[in-house]
Amino acid sequence: MKALRKYLDKIKPNFEKGGKYHWLWSTFEGLETFLFVPNTVTKSGAHIRDAVDMKRIMSTVIIATLPALFFGMWNVGYQHYLSLGETTGFWQNFIFGLQKILPVIIVSYVVGLGIEFYFAQIRGHEINEGYLVTGMLIPLILPPDIPLWIVAVAVAFSVIFGKEVFGGTGMNVVNPALLARAFLFFAYPGDMSGDKVWIADKADSYSGATPLGHALVGDFSHLASFKDMFMGYIPGSVGETSTLMILIGAAILLITGVASWRIMLSVFAGGYLMGLLFNLWGANEYMQIPAYYHLVMGGFAFGAVFMATDPVTSAQTNKGKYIYGLLIGMMAVLIRVFNPAYPEGMMLAILLFNVFAPLIDHYVIEANIKKRLKRVKAIVNS
Amino acid sequence: MSAETKEREPLFSQKNLKLVTKPLNLNNPITVQVLGICSALAVTAKLKPAIVMGISVMVVLAASNVVISLLRKGIPSRIRIIVQLVVIATMVILVDQVLKAFVYDISKQLSVFVGLIITNCIIMGRLEAFAMSNKPWPAFLDGIGNAAGYSLILIIVAFFRELFGSGTLFGLQVIPQSFYELGYKNNGLMILPPMALITLGVIIWVQRYKNRELIEK
Numbered sequence: 335m336k337a338l339r340k341y342l343d344k345i346k347p348n349f350e351k352g353g354k355y356h357w358l359w360s361t362f363e364g365l366e367t368f369l370f371v372p373n374t375v376t377k378s379g380a381h382i383r384d385a386v387d388m389k390r391i392m393s394t395v396i397i398a399t400l401p402a403l404f405f406g407m408w409n410v411g412y413q414h415y416l417s418l419g420e421t422t423g424f425w426q427n428f429i430f431g432l433q434k435i436l437p438v439i440i441v442s443y444v445v446g447l448g449i450e451f452y453f454a455q456i457r458g459h460e461i462n463e464g465y466l467v468t469g470m471l472i473p474l475i476l477p478p479d480i481p482l483w484i485v486a487v488a489v490a491f492s493v494i495f496g497k498e499v500f501g502g503t504g505m506n507v508v509n510p511a512l513l514a515r516a517f518l519f520f521a522y523p524g525d526m527s528g529d530k531v532w533i534a535d536k537a538d539s540y541s542g543a544t545p546l547g548h549a550l551v552g553d554f555s556h557l558a559s560f561k562d563m564f565m566g567y568i569p570g571s572v573g574e575t576s577t578l579m580i581l582i583g584a585a586i587l588l589i590t591g592v593a594s595w596r597i598m599l600s601v602f603a604g605g606y607l608m609g610l611l612f613n614l615w616g617a618n619e620y621m622q623i624p625a626y627y628h629l630v631m632g633g634f635a636f637g638a639v640f641m642a643t644d645p646v647t648s649a650q651t652n653k654g655k656y657i658y659g660l661l662i663g664m665m666a667v668l669i670r671v672f673n674p675a676y677p678e679g680m681m682l683a684i685l686l687f688n689v690f691a692p693l694i695d696h697y698v699i700e701a702n703i704k705k706r707l708k709r710v711k712a713i714v715n716s
Numbered sequence: 717m718s719a720e721t722k723e724r725e726p727l728f729s730q731k732n733l734k735l736v737t738k739p740l741n742l743n744n745p746i747t748v749q750v751l752g753i754c755s756a757l758a759v760t761a762k763l764k765p766a767i768v769m770g771i772s773v774m775v776v777l778a779a780s781n782v783v784i785s786l787l788r789k790g791i792p793s794r795i796r797i798i799v800q801l802v803v804i805a806t807m808v809i810l811v812d813q814v815l816k817a818f819v820y821d822i823s824k825q826l827s828v829f830v831g832l833i834i835t836n837c838i839i840m841g842r843l844e845a846f847a848m849s850n851k852p853w854p855a856f857l858d859g860i861g862n863a864a865g866y867s868l869i870l871i872i873v874a875f876f877r878e879l880f881g882s883g884t885l886f887g888l889q890v891i892p893q894s895f896y897e898l899g900y901k902n903n904g905l906m907i908l909p910p911m912a913l914i915t916l917g918v919i920i921w922v923q924r925y926k927n928r929e930l931i932e933k
Binding site: 481483484487495499517520521522523524525 | 899921
């Protein structure tokens with residue numbers, strides 16, 4: 335470690351202003367702060383000091399996704415061998431999944447970070463950690479069999495058009511990971527929907543439909559049991575099948591205070607409420623499935639925990655967070671039931687209300703201003 | 717009288733040429749004036765309809781520019797919009813009938829958008845801004861120039877959308893079959909209108925990058 339520090343200090347002047355490689359400053363700086371805690375501190379004035387910075391927050395989210403990721407790897411293998419009719423051990427399943435998913439993660443990071451570095455370099459910005467979480471979330475919401483070049487295209491699209499054109503990390507309007515998924519959903523529907531893509535190297539005779547796929551065709555007799563869907567023994571995108579693992583991740587996020595419990599709670603509440611409403615209506619079989627099924631089917635839980643809570647694209651005010659979450663949950667179930675051509679309503683619902691979040695905040699703040707004005711007037715008049 | 721004719725500038729003077737060339741880049745009706753976006757999004761999924769659309773707009777714009785320029789002294793300013801619309805509508809109906817007669821299938825693809833040339837902001841904009849205060853010949857050149865700028869963007873957008881969306885150009889397959897066998901797939905989003913907007917955005921991006929003075933403050 336010491337030798338590395340010494341080496342970095344030795345080559346540092348080359349990258350500083352006037353140095354030979356000044357044009358590579360962002361890259362150097364990014365690498366240095368990645369390896370060592372920056373030792374530059376503010377010199378004057380009183381500051382609140384806290385250990386939480388962007389790097390810490392991003393690392394926490396990454397850790398929170400790990401249970402879902404590891405379970406996803408195992409499940410990919412499990413579903414694969416199940417479709418072949420073979421019974422296999424834990425490690426065989428896990429290693430099969432690892433072989434499928436690791437390349438996707440690598441492609442996602444290499445392409446995404448490459449573009450981020452490039453833009454930071456051009457703009458003369460420091461490289462920040464913004465892509466670390468996105469790069470992990472993208473593989474988790476894709477089917478296991480997704481071709482790698484398609485992943486690369488989607489990552490490039492979402493980083494450039496979802497983030498960089500708006501000004502980089504923290505300036506994006508919609509969640510970049512979901513944007514990548516939405517892009518794939520519309521651009522390459524053959525690889526993103528249907529019954530064929532959810533199990534890696536599936537045997538042809540085996541039905542690979544997800545619970546949402548079964549619901550789509552009205553086949554409710556084959557719908558997986560609640561326990562299977564909760565535990566995640568179902569085909570689906572890599573990280574979203576196991577609600578249990580997602581809840582472990584949610585616990586990590588909530589205990590560390592990284593994600594907003596208001597949003598998570600209200601998304602689940604919104605979905606459940608909408609499910610109950612449909613139960614009351616009960617016009618078709620899809621409306622009659624128990625309301626809590628909606629919370630474990632498809633990407634609902636994953637979206638609620640990891641996507642809707644993205645601090646950049648969600649609502650910022652506390653009241654706004656409740657409204658934002660409720661609307662996402664209700665809209666997700668609404669899209670699922672009413673328009674089964676888009677089986678994954680969660681993605682579209684979150685993207686939609688990402689766009690509306692600033693408007694929600696605006697009205698919450700306006701309402702607060704009005705309330706306080708009224709209070710002032712009441713005091714002045716009395 | 718005679719003095720005026722002597723001072724008459726040549727047909728393709730520097731100033732007149734500028735009327736044609738400026739809208740191609742620095743004063744492009746789509747990317748700089750941001751007019752006519754709607755039709756640019758709608759007809760650019762394939763190259764052929766985009767080109768036909770470009771030619772139609774060129775005919776309509778040049779012809780109505782000339783007509784309005786000829787009438788400019790006689791049009792009462794209070795009803796000038798209606799007069800302009802009547803002229804544009806006449807031209808559009810003529811173009812529409814010609815398309816229906818000679819290239820019926822493309823006319824069907826362009827469907828309502830030929831009729832909607834009437835409401836294309838570029839045409840009203842040029843009539844108001846240029847033809848109402850200029851002589852017929854410069855007005856004609858202005859019409860050609862602006863329509864060419866419009867068509868240029870349409871063709872660029874359509875080129876990329878058809879290439880990546882369908883793997884074809886003018887309906888002929890250009891992406892070799894071996895690519896598909898290796899696992900390449902056409903991008904379905906390219907055929908949908910949102911991607912036209914994004915492609916257009918990229919063109920605006922590149923153009924602003926090349927010509928810094930176009931960047932809005």
